[in-house]
Each structure stands twice: as structure tokens, then as C-alpha cells.
Amino acid sequence: MRRHLMLAALLVIFSLSLAGQAGAVEGYRGSTWGELRWDFPKKYDSNLLLSGWVKQGIDWKRWGENTTLNTYATVRYKADTEQLDWNNTFEPGIGIAIETYSAKGLVATFALEYIWEKRLLESDWYDQKAVIYIGWYGWWDLKK
Numbered sequence: 001m002r003r004h005l006m007l008a009a010l011l012v013i014f015s016l017s018l019a020g021q022a023g024a025v026e027g028y029r030g031s032t033w034g035e036l037r038w039d040f041p042k043k044y045d046s047n048l049l050l051s052g053w054v055k056q057g058i059d060w061k062r063w064g065e066n067t068t069l070n071t072y073a074t075v076r077y078k079a080d081t082e083q084l085d086w087n088n089t090f091e092p093g094i095g096i097a098i099e100t101y102s103a104k105g106l107v108a109t110f111a112l113e114y115i116w117e118k119r120l121l122e123s124d125w126y127d128q129k130a131v132i133y134i135g136w137y138g139w140w141d142l143k144k
């Protein structure tokens with residue numbers, strides 16, 4: 001646990017040191033995603049599932065038009081009506097990422113994130129973890 005707290009502290013210190021070098025903040029980009037699902041047909045018990053995340057960041061440095069160095073805070077959430085333990089979680093986190101995005105349809109992220117996971121139905125279940133990930137999101141229009 002101490003090692004994870006040290007990692008989070010180093011991330012914050014690194015982000016603050018970039019603020020002095022960058023001269024000015026490049027932007028305050030945020031994003032969100034969510035989904036509310038109810039599966040049909042109801043072969044088993046019906047389960048309404050809500051899941052998603054909210055992320056707010058600060059762009060400290062920009063390379064070219066579309067690549068940034070970003071630090072952020074995030075919250076992931078999941079809840080369901082069947083009260084399955086793994087589907088009822090609250091996960092705040094902090095991270096640092098290099099993100100590239102394009103108006104033509106692609107977003108790519110390389111990030112280091114620290115997450116505190118709490119399962120809401122088991123009051124004693126709690127986990128902390130550091131995650132390195134590569135993520136992408138794309139969209140297109142076949143008519144164009």
C-alpha cells in the first residue's frame with residue numbers, strides 16, 4: 001500500500017513540476033462515457049446495469065496540433081438491480097497520459113493510472129492498483 005501511495009505522490013509532484021516548465025496550461029479537457037443496459041429476452045433474472053466513467057484532465061504540454069501530455073482525475077462506476085457484487089463498484093483514480101486525437105476519427109492514449117476500487121455491497125472489499133494501458137477509440141462515416 002505504501003508503494004502505491006508513493007507512486008500517486010510522485011505522479012502529483014511530476015505534474016506540478018511540468019506546470020512550471022510549460023509556462024501555461026494548454027487546456028482542461030474532460031470526457032465521460034456511460035451505458036444503461038437491460039438485456040432481452042429475459043431468460044434469467046432481469047438485470048438493469050448502469051456503468052460508466054467521468055474524467056477531467058489538464059493538458060500541460062502540446063506537440064503539434066493533436067498530441068498532449070495530460071494529467072487527470074477519473075471516477076468509474078457500476079451498479080445493477082440484481083445486486084451482484086462485481087457490478088456495484090466505485091473507482092476513483094488519478095493518471096498521467098499522452099493522448100493523440102484527430103477530428104477524422106481516432107483517439108489513442110498511453111497512460112499510467114492509479115485506481116482505488118471499492119465494492120459497494122461488501123463493505124470490507126477494497127483494492128488499490130496501478131495500471132499501465134494503451135487505449136483507443138475510433139469512429140467513421142461510411143457515407144463520406
